[in-house]
Amino acid sequence: MSPTHDHIVKSYDSELKRLDGEIQRMGQIAVAQLDAAIDVLQRRDSQAAMRVVANDDAIDALEHEVSHDVLRLLALRQPMARDLREVYAALRISADIERIGDYAANVAKRSMVLNQSAPVSAARGLPALAKLANGLVAEALEAYRLRDADKAMAVRSRDVELDAEYTGLFRELLTYMAEDPRQITACTHLLFAAKNIERIGDHATNIAENTWFLVHGEPPADERQKADLTSQ
Amino acid sequence: MSPTHDHIVKSYDSELKRLDGEIQRMGQIAVAQLDAAIDVLQRRDSQAAMRVVANDDAIDALEHEVSHDVLRLLALRQPMARDLREVYAALRISADIERIGDYAANVAKRSMVLNQSAPVSAARGLPALAKLANGLVAEALEAYRLRDADKAMAVRSRDVELDAEYTGLFRELLTYMAEDPRQITACTHLLFAAKNIERIGDHATNIAENTWFLVHGEPPADERQKADLTSQ
Numbered sequence: 001m002s003p004t005h006d007h008i009v010k011s012y013d014s015e016l017k018r019l020d021g022e023i024q025r026m027g028q029i030a031v032a033q034l035d036a037a038i039d040v041l042q043r044r045d046s047q048a049a050m051r052v053v054a055n056d057d058a059i060d061a062l063e064h065e066v067s068h069d070v071l072r073l074l075a076l077r078q079p080m081a082r083d084l085r086e087v088y089a090a091l092r093i094s095a096d097i098e099r100i101g102d103y104a105a106n107v108a109k110r111s112m113v114l115n116q117s118a119p120v121s122a123a124r125g126l127p128a129l130a131k132l133a134n135g136l137v138a139e140a141l142e143a144y145r146l147r148d149a150d151k152a153m154a155v156r157s158r159d160v161e162l163d164a165e166y167t168g169l170f171r172e173l174l175t176y177m178a179e180d181p182r183q184i185t186a187c188t189h190l191l192f193a194a195k196n197i198e199r200i201g202d203h204a205t206n207i208a209e210n211t212w213f214l215v216h217g218e219p220p221a222d223e224r225q226k227a228d229l230t231s232q
Numbered sequence: 233m234s235p236t237h238d239h240i241v242k243s244y245d246s247e248l249k250r251l252d253g254e255i256q257r258m259g260q261i262a263v264a265q266l267d268a269a270i271d272v273l274q275r276r277d278s279q280a281a282m283r284v285v286a287n288d289d290a291i292d293a294l295e296h297e298v299s300h301d302v303l304r305l306l307a308l309r310q311p312m313a314r315d316l317r318e319v320y321a322a323l324r325i326s327a328d329i330e331r332i333g334d335y336a337a338n339v340a341k342r343s344m345v346l347n348q349s350a351p352v353s354a355a356r357g358l359p360a361l362a363k364l365a366n367g368l369v370a371e372a373l374e375a376y377r378l379r380d381a382d383k384a385m386a387v388r389s390r391d392v393e394l395d396a397e398y399t400g401l402f403r404e405l406l407t408y409m410a411e412d413p414r415q416i417t418a419c420t421h422l423l424f425a426a427k428n429i430e431r432i433g434d435h436a437t438n439i440a441e442n443t444w445f446l447v448h449g450e451p452p453a454d455e456r457q458k459a460d461l462t463s464q
Contacts, residue, residue, distance in 0.1 A: 064451070067320075071316060071317075071320060074306060074310075074316060075311075075312050075313070075316055078306075078310040079307075080307050081307070084303060084306060084307055085303075088299075088303060091323070095327070174416060174417055174420060177409065177413070177416045177420075178413050178416050181409070181410050181413050184406060184409045184410050184416070185406055188406060188409075188420070188423065191420065191423075192427070195424070219296070
C-alpha cells in the first residue's frame with residue numbers, strides 16, 4: 001500500500017468515524033428527548049415541555065450535518081461496496097433518528113395540550129410504553145455501533161412486545177372515554193401520544209434492518225411479525 | 233467531447249431518466265392508493281380494502297428498485313454536484329412516497345375496522361381532506377418532474393390549508409364522540425385516518441423541499457408556517 005493510499009484510507013476511516021459519532025450523538029439526544037417528554041407529561045410542566053420541543057432542533061441540525069457529510073463523502077471518496085453501504089446506512093439511520101426525535105417532540109407538545117384540562121389517570125400507561133420504545137432504540141443504536149447484524153435482528157423481533165403494550169393501552173383509553181365522556185379530549189391526545197411512541201419502535205426496527213443491510217448487502221429475508229394487525 | 237465520454241454521459245442520463253420514471257410511477261400509485269382507500273372507506277368494502285393494503289407492496293418494491301439503482305449509480309458513475317443531488321433527491325423523495333403509500337394503506341386498514349360497527353356520519357369529512365392531500369402530492373410530484381423549485385415552494389405554502397381542514401375535522405370528531413359515546417371507537421379510528429392524511433401533506437412538503445434542494449443546492453431558507461400548532 002502506498003503512503004498516499006494509506007493516507008486516503010486513514011482519512012476515509014476518520015470521516016466514517018465522524019459520521020458514526022454524529023449518528024450516535026443524534027440517537028442519544030433522541031432517547032433523552034423521549035425520556036424528557038414523558039417526564040414533563042407526568043409533571044404537567046408546560047414550560048419544560050416547550051424546551052423539549054425546542055431541543056428537537058439539535059437533532060434536525062445533526063441530521064443536516066450527516067446529510068452534508070454523506071454528500072461530501074460520496075463526491076470526494078466515491079466509495080464502493082461495503083464503504084458505499086456504510087454511507088447509505090448512515091443516511092437512512094439518521095433519517096430514522098430524526099423521525100424518532102419528531103415523535104418525542106410531539107409527545108411533549110401533546111403534554112402541553114393535556115395541561116389545559118384536569119389530569120387523567122389514563123396517562124399512567126405512557127411511561128412503560130416509552131421505556132419499551134427507548135429500550136428498542138438504544139439496542140438498535142448499539143447493534144448499529146457494533147455493526148452486529150444478529151443483535152439488530154433481536155431488536156426487530158422485540159418490536160411485537162411494544163405493539164402488544166400499545167394495543168392494551170389503546171383499549172384502556174377507549175374504555176376511559178366511554179366511561180367518562182369529559183375525558184374524551186384528553187384521552188384522544190394520550191392516544192396520539194401512545195401512537196407516536198409505538199411508531200418510535202417501528203423506526204428502531206428500521207435502524208435494525210439498515211444495520212443488517214449494511215453488514216450483509218441485502219435486506220433481511222423474513223418480514224417481521226406484526227402484532228398490531230388491527231391497525232390500532 | 234470524445235465518443236466514449238459522450239456514450240457515458242448519454243447512458244448516465246438514461247439511468248437518471250429511469251430513476252425519474254420509477255419515482256413518478258411510485259407517486260402515481262401512491263395517489264391512486266389514497267383515492268382507493270377513501271373509496272373503500274365510503275363503500276364499506278372490506279374485501280376491496282384488503283386489496284388496497286396488499287397493493288402497498290408495489291410501492292415498497294419500487295422503493296427498493298430506486299434504492300438499488302441509486303446505489304449502483306453512485307458506485308459506477310460517481311456523480312458530482314448537481315448529478316449527485318439528483319440521486320440524493322431521488323432517494324429522499326422515494327422514501328417520502330413510500331411513507332405516503334403506508335399512510336394510504338393505513339386508511340384502508342382503518343376502514344376495515346370501521347366496518348365492524350355501524351356507519352358513522354362523521355366519516356364524510358375524510359374525502360375532502362384526502363382530496364386536498366392528494367392535490368398537494370400530485371403538485372409536488374409535478375414540481376419535481378419539472379425540476380421547478382418555485383412551483384415546489386407553492387406546494388409547501390399550501391400545506392397550511394390541509395392542516396386547517398384537518399384541525400376542523402379533528403374538532404368535529406371530538407364533538408361526535410362527546411354527543412354519542414357509542415361512536416367513540418369508530419371516531420377514534422377516523423381520527424387516526426384523518427391524521428394519516430394530514431401526514432401525507434407533510435410528505436408532499438418534504439418532496440417540495442427536496443426538489444428545491446436539488447435545484448439550488450441548499451435547503452429553502454424560511455421555515456414554512458405551521459397552522460397545526462396545537463398538535464391536533
